[in-house]
Amino acid sequence: MSIVVDEKTKLVVSGLTGREGSFHGLRNRAYGTDLVAGVTPGKGGQDVEGVPVFDSIREAVDEAGANTSMIFVPARFAAPAIDEAIESGVETVIAITEGIPVLDMLKTYWKAKEAGVIGPNCRGVLSPGKANVGIIPAQFFDPGKIGVVSKSGTLTYQIGNELKQAGEGNSSIVGIGGDPIIGSDFIDILKLYEADPETELIVMVGEIGGDAEERAAEFIASDISKPVVAYIAGFTAPPGKQMGHAGAIISGSSGTAQAKKEALEAKGVRVGESPTETARIAVEVLRG
Amino acid sequence: MDLLEYQGKQLFAEHGIAVPSGEVASTVEEAVVAAERIGYPCAIKAQVLIGGRGKAGGIKIAADRAEAEGHAGAILDMDIVGPHGEGPFRVDQVWVEGGSDIAEEYYASVILDRGEKKLLAMVSAKGGMDIEAVAAEDPGALVKEHIDPTRPFTAAEARPIVAAAGLAEDALDDAAEVLAKLAETAQDEDATLIEVNPLIVTAERQVVALDAKVTIDGNALYRHEGLAELDAEAIDDPQEAMAREKGLTYVKLDGNVGILANGAGLCMSTLDVVAQAGGAPANFLDAGGGSKAEAIVDALTVIVSDEKVTAILFNIFGGITRCDEIAKGIVEASSQLDLGVPLVVRLDGTNSEEGLEILAGAGLSNLHQETTMLGAAQKVVELAGGAS
Numbered sequence: 001m002s003i004v005v006d007e008k009t010k011l012v013v014s015g016l017t018g019r020e021g022s023f024h025g026l027r028n029r030a031y032g033t034d035l036v037a038g039v040t041p042g043k044g045g046q047d048v049e050g051v052p053v054f055d056s057i058r059e060a061v062d063e064a065g066a067n068t069s070m071i072f073v074p075a076r077f078a079a080p081a082i083d084e085a086i087e088s089g090v091e092t093v094i095a096i097t098e099g100i101p102v103l104d105m106l107k108t109y110w111k112a113k114e115a116g117v118i119g120p121n122c123r124g125v126l127s128p129g130k131a132n133v134g135i136i137p138a139q140f141f142d143p144g145k146i147g148v149v150s151k152s153g154t155l156t157y158q159i160g161n162e163l164k165q166a167g168e169g170n171s172s173i174v175g176i177g178g179d180p181i182i183g184s185d186f187i188d189i190l191k192l193y194e195a196d197p198e199t200e201l202i203v204m205v206g207e208i209g210g211d212a213e214e215r216a217a218e219f220i221a222s223d224i225s226k227p228v229v230a231y232i233a234g235f236t237a238p239p240g241k242q243m244g245h246a247g248a249i250i251s252g253s254s255g256t257a258q259a260k261k262e263a264l265e266a267k268g269v270r271v272g273e274s275p276t277e278t279a280r281i282a283v284e285v286l287r288g
Numbered sequence: 289m290d291l292l293e294y295q296g297k298q299l300f301a302e303h304g305i306a307v308p309s310g311e312v313a314s315t316v317e318e319a320v321v322a323a324e325r326i327g328y329p330c331a332i333k334a335q336v337l338i339g340g341r342g343k344a345g346g347i348k349i350a351a352d353r354a355e356a357e358g359h360a361g362a363i364l365d366m367d368i369v370g371p372h373g374e375g376p377f378r379v380d381q382v383w384v385e386g387g388s389d390i391a392e393e394y395y396a397s398v399i400l401d402r403g404e405k406k407l408l409a410m411v412s413a414k415g416g417m418d419i420e421a422v423a424a425e426d427p428g429a430l431v432k433e434h435i436d437p438t439r440p441f442t443a444a445e446a447r448p449i450v451a452a453a454g455l456a457e458d459a460l461d462d463a464a465e466v467l468a469k470l471a472e473t474a475q476d477e478d479a480t481l482i483e484v485n486p487l488i489v490t491a492e493r494q495v496v497a498l499d500a501k502v503t504i505d506g507n508a509l510y511r512h513e514g515l516a517e518l519d520a521e522a523i524d525d526p527q528e529a530m531a532r533e534k535g536l537t538y539v540k541l542d543g544n545v546g547i548l549a550n551g552a553g554l555c556m557s558t559l560d561v562v563a564q565a566g567g568a569p570a571n572f573l574d575a576g577g578g579s580k581a582e583a584i585v586d587a588l589t590v591i592v593s594d595e596k597v598t599a600i601l602f603n604i605f606g607g608i609t610r611c612d613e614i615a616k617g618i619v620e621a622s623s624q625l626d627l628g629v630p631l632v633v634r635l636d637g638t639n640s641e642e643g644l645e646i647l648a649g650a651g652l653s654n655l656h657q658e659t660t661m662l663g664a665a666q667k668v669v670e671l672a673g674g675a676s
Contacts, residue, residue, distance in 0.1 A: 076510060101508035102400060103478055106437045109405050137607040137638060152553020154605045157637060158661065161605070178552060180402045180480070207553055210402040233556035236541070236563045237572075239372045240290075240337075244537045244552025244574040246507060247402070251481075252420060253372055257560075274561050276662055 002127035002172040003147065003192040003199070004092060004118065005033070005068060009131045012037040012060040012090070014081045015072035016048050024072065024096075024135050025051070031132040037064040057088035068092045070124070070133050075099035078120060079108045082183075086115045094133050095119035095183070102246070105181040117183025121246065123153040123175035136173060144169020146282060147193040149186055150205035151178050151212075151245065155233060155275060159203065162279035168286065171199040178245025180209070186216035194224050201227045201286045203278065204269075206260055208234035209247045213260040221267040227285045230264050230271045231278040232257045289504045289519045292335040294383040296482075296500025303473045305466055306496045310385025319360035320353060322384040328352055329387035332359045336377035338370035339501070340418075346379065349387060356384075371418070388498060392456055393486035394463070395419050398435070398470045400480040407435040407474060409446070409467060411453040415486035429453075441471040455489075462495040463487070477515070478508030527571070527594050534586040536573060543568025545672045546591040546600035546629070548584075550575045550609045558603040561662060567669035570597045575609070584617025585624060592627055599672035602633040603661055611635040611643030619650040630671045632656045634664035 011028065015021035016038025026049060029035040037060035038048050044055035052064060060066040069085035071078055071093065078097040085093040086108075093112070098121040105120065118125060124134010129143040136153070140161040148170055150156040156173060163170070174189050176182055186204055193199045202224070206213040213232065220228050235257040237243045239250040250256050261271045270285070272278025291299065297307040311322035312335065323330050334346030341347050346368050350356035360382055367376035393416035401408040412430045414422045423430045431453040435441045446467035447460060455463050470482050481503040488498045509516040523529045531538030537552070541559075545567045549555035552574050559569040571594065575587055591600055604614050614635060621627070631654055635643045647655060656671070658664035 075507065099507045101478055101511075102480060102505045103437065103475065103508065106400070106405060106407075110438055135608060140607075140637065150553070152551060152556075154549070154551030154607060154609075155553030155557050157607050158554060158557075158605045161636065180400065181405055205553070207556060212403070215403060231557075233553050233560060236559040236569055237556060238374065238539075238541065240370070240374050241539045241572075242506070243539060243556050243572055246505075248552060248556065273564060274662060275557055276660070 001196050001198045002130055003189070003196050004125040004127070004172060004174060005131040005133045006127050007130050009068045009133065010034050010036045010064070010066050011068050011070060011133055012039055012057060012064065012066035013070045013072060014039045014057065014085065016040065016051065017043050017046070017053060018072060021072035022048050025070070028132050031138050033131040033133060036060070036066050057085050057090065061088050061090060066090060068094065068133060071095040071097055071120070073097060079104035082108050082117060083111055086112050086117065090115055093117045093183070094122070094124050096122060096124060096134055100179065102180050105179065109181055109183060112183055116188070118174065119177040119182060121179040122177030123156070125172060125174050127172045128170055134175065136175065140164060141173055142169030145171060145198065145200040145286065146203055147171045147196065147199035148173040148203045148205065149189040149193070150175055151207050152205060152233065156205055158275045159205065159231065159279050162276055163282065166279060166283045168283055171196060178207070178247050180247040185212045187219045190216060190219060190224055194226060199226065201229065201282060203282050204228055204230045206230065206232045207245065207248050208237050208243065208257050209249045209255045211255065214263040217263040217267045217269060220269055228269050229278060229282045229285060230269050231275060232260045232271060289506050289509065289515070289522065290337045291502040291504065291518065292337065292381070293333060293500050294335060295518055296502035297497065299473060299477060299502060300497050300500055303469050305469045306494060308385040308388055308496060308498065310383050312381050312383055313360065314381050316357060316360045316364060319382050319384055320357050323350055323356035324353065326384060326386050330356065331385050331387055332356065332363060333383045333385070334363045334366065334368060334379040335381040335383050336368050336379055338368060338374050338377055340371040341368060344368045388488060388496060389491040390488045391491050391493070392459065392489040394455055394488070395485045396467055396470060396487045397483040398474045399482070401434065404434060407437050407471065409433050409435055409449055409471065411450050411467065413454045419485060435471055440475070441468055443468040458493055459489045459495055466495050466497070477512060478505045479503060480505050527590055530593060531590045534590065536587055536590060537576065538590055539572040540594070541569050541571055543570045544596050544598045545668055546570045546594065546597040548573045548575055548587050548591065548600065549603040550605065554603065554605055558601065558661070558665070561665040562601065562669060565665040565669045567665070567672055570594055580613050581617035581620050584614055585621040588621040588625060588627065592625060592629065597629060599630045599632065599668050601664055601668040602631065603664060604635050604637070606635070606637030606639060610638050611640040612646060615643035615646035619646060619652070622650070622652050627654060630654045630656060632658055632664050632668040632671065634658045634661060
């Protein structure tokens with residue numbers, strides 16, 4: 001098994017007719033993901049390299065059997081696109097778009113009751129050997145027993161590649177996104193990994209800003225039986241400065257990397273000093 | 289994007305929240321003219337994006353023309369450091385406003401609560417001091433209530449909150465009105481933080497916002513033209529301004545090791561490992577996904593324009609980004625710019641072998657290749673010399 005995406009994923013891409021959407025959508029298909037439809041209002045009836053395009057996600061669900069939606073539309077139109085996906089009846093919505101106004105996402109967050117939303121501003125989800133939905137380069141990850149959940153992209157590739165070099169692979173890699181308001185937090189994904197029989201260890205990659213890591217620490221102590229190894233980026237980040245990701249900002253004295261590390265360690269989670277050490281600890285714990 | 293106090297107050301006024309009238313001034317002469325027009329006593333307030341201005345000597349009351357001149361002279365051009373070590377911030381402008389006859393000092397705010405995915409209204413009768421300290425010493429004195437972000441928040445809903453905070457009975461209706469308008473301002477203007485400390489009741493029993501701290505969501509500036517203009521004017525650091533112009537994500541720090549990585553997380557992590565190796569990062573620069581050669585030339589231009597930089601680290605893990613493009617950019621930049629400092633390059637991931645060949649073929653004398661992130665961090669710290 002694996003989480004969020006797998007062989008049963010039937011993907012519809014909003015924005016498939018756009019440059020980024022077609023590039024990544026077709027890459028996902030080349031990896032083996034079952035790409036069943038694209039959606040661009042007004043372009044229904046066309047196709048992108050044989051993939052039928054519909055006017056709405058609802059039509060893609062009804063006519064092509066889509067169960068997972070990926071959002072690749074520009075930021076100012078993305079929240080309505082996520083809303084549309086939620087209402088269409090798909091099980092999972094993966095929003096790659098960066099730059100969605102946070103209050104738009106706040107309203108969208110409360111509309112997602114049945115559907116799980118991952119992102120926005122995320123790299124997507126890869127279940128090695130099964131399906132790839134998003135922009136994660138699959139070549140750095142092998143199938144295996146380690147589940148990864150991360151706010152960051154390249155940092156995850158760095159850690160994934162070190163795990164691969166050490167001979168370990170991944171059940172899934174989930175990018176939850178670097179925005180202040182995201183559909184699924186660490187806790188939501190930790191829950192899925194806990195229930196996934198293939199996952200034996202979880203690597204959690206956090207960064208400065210907000211308190212999702214602190215909340216995850218509490219949740220790990222109460223609800224997660226599998227070992228968790230963490231990494232936190234941003235120890236040298238100055239307060240009040242946004243470090244690339246919209247959510248990566250220390251506000252006053254809260255949201256620091258040090259506080260997150262301490263919260264995790266207080267609950268028995270080992271926290272690596274560097275991506276390299278994090279991968280090393282994960283391998284060491286996994287092999288007992 | 290953070291607003292200066294006077295910009296926040298202008299926003300409040302647009303939403304019907306009472307603020308003292310005043311004028312902004314960039315020189316002592318302008319400040320004196322403003323003070324004469326406003327009358328005495330008046331407050332002269334440093335316009336910098338940080339709390340604790342009063343303690344730092346950035347807020348003074350002038351009783352007459354001579355004091356106005358003296359205070360404006362003292363405050364303009366001073367450097368203010370924030371309570372958590374932020375800054376220093378140079379004072380380029382002062383806000384001159386009419387003195388207020390203060391009967392009560394309260395605290396009110398509406399912020400984005402990331403954890404709960406709602407807006408959070410907070411009110412306290414203990415205003416005019418550090419609210420984090422109030423919350424730590426006397427948690428009951430800070431009343432917190434979540435606001436449903438999907439619909440308007442009314443004064444009727446605000447009233448129990450201000451009443452629970454123990455504000456004066458005769459000010460409750462007006463304070464509730466102000467709290468509702470603060471929430472409206474947050475929702476209409478895409479503010480993720482609005483803080484009024486102090487929110488005062490005057491001797492005439494009017495509720496007035498005496499300060500304004502406002503943060504606007506940078507991703508929403510496209511729908512707020514006026515605020516977007518303020519944002520463009522706000523950057524005074526030369527490197528940050530240059531980076532903004534070139535579309536790069538750059539944050540200036542105060543060390544001597546220039547840093548370029550791809551991806552925000554990897555870039556933060558690179559700063560951390562450089563610091564662990566004993567170095568001091570000069571900047572955060574995320575070259576972004578899919579970086580092309582020109583972007584690398586731009587990035588290096590910004591990094592070396594900071595004179596403190598004595599060595600540069602490239603930490604690239606190519607995913608969508610191709611290492612051969614990065615390598616071409618490095619070679620291109622080396623021929624266009626007088627880098628004058630050693631470059632440590634670590635390329636891994638997509639097309640890293642092609643990238644390394646391009647670098648080897650270019651025969652750059654100031655270039656050092658490393659195969660691991662940690663090795664690269666150690667090397668660049670060694671080449672950069674003593675931490676600044």
